[in-house]
Structures are given as structure tokens and as C-alpha cells.
Amino acid sequence: GHDGHTTMLLGAARYLAETRDFDGTALFVFQPAEEGLGGARAMLVDGLFERFPCDEIYGLHNTPSGPHGKLKIRPGPMMAAADFFDIRITGRGAHAAEPHRGLDSIVAASALVQALQSIVSRNADPLKSAVLSVTQIHAGAAYNVIPEGAHLAGTVRTFDAGMRTLVSRRIREVAKGIALAHGVEIEVEIRDVFSVLE
Incomplete structure (x- = not known):
């Protein structure tokens, strides 16, 4: 991905320097810290x-899954805004043979993953794109212990500021x-990791 971005821009710079088939000045901007650190900002x-x-x-x-040698151009938003989320669930640990003595963080985490999926399907305007993906679930380390805590993480992608706020x-x-x-x-x-690219 990122090596491809650098290579493409260097290739364009080389081509324009060698051909000089244009008037004016071309400025090539290489974006540092593209992912997560907000280099463009x-x-x-x-x-x-x-x-x-x-x-x-x-x-x-670049779009590695797209056809080679083709560009996609369109007016308006091109790449979605991205938010990352971390969700920490704290219950009460218990022995697996005595679940009634605990507050099961894994059952709560499982219910939460399912419930989060209803946000896009039931709250989002279908004409305004949104994606919510839970990409990590971490809990426990033993076969016979219900853990006290669980951690979920994931991402939300939106093209619309109102949709971003809603989600x-x-x-x-x-x-x-x-x-x-x-x-x-x-x-x-x-x-808030990235703003929408328009």
C-alpha cells in the first residue's frame, strides 16, 4: 500500500521531469504518517x-483489488472517514462451574457484538453509507474460569458527518x-482517526 503510493508519486515526478510537456510548476507532496497519526492534517x-x-x-x-492500469474518479467523497473504538467490559469473574456467582463479561461482550450490528442495519439511512466492524475480541486465559473483563475493538467508516455522529x-x-x-x-x-476524503 504505502510503498505503492511512494512509488507512484516518484514515477509521476520522474515522468514529468523527463518529458516537461506542461506549463507551470508541479509540486509533489509525500504525506508522512498517513495512517493513524494524521500526517495530512x-x-x-x-x-x-x-x-x-x-x-x-x-x-x-491505490486500490490493490482494483483493475491494473485504471483510475477511479468521482465527485464528492471518495474515501470514508474512519473511527476506531475500544470497548472494555468489566464483570465479575467466577469459576466456569459456578457461573451464577459471576457477571459474565464474555456473554455481555457477545451480546454487544450482535447488538452493534443493528446500528447500521436499523439506524442508518440506507442511502448514506456506514460500516461498523468489530475486529478484535479479547477475554480470559483459562478453560475453567469466566474472566472478569473483556475487550472489544473495531472501526466505523462513514461518508457523512451526520452519520458519523449517529453511529x-x-x-x-x-x-x-x-x-x-x-x-x-x-x-x-x-x-477520530481520519476525516472523509473529498
């Missing part, structure tokens, strides 16, 4: 385009309902 805050004004700007992101709000509301239903504590942390 940092460059904008640092005044990149005040120092190097541009009449036109073109961005590119984040519903994650918290659904988690609160599951916590109440199972008698456990649930903490939700949602991080």
Missing part, C-alpha cells in the same frame, strides 16, 4: 499550501443498554 496546520500555493491539487490512493452516539447507547441488561460496566472510547 499536520501538513495543513503547518501551512504547506500557504508556502507553496497551488492552482490544482490531485490526490491518489458514535448509538455505539454508546447500545453499550449502556447491554451493561444494564447484564449487570456489568462498559467503557466506550471512540477515536
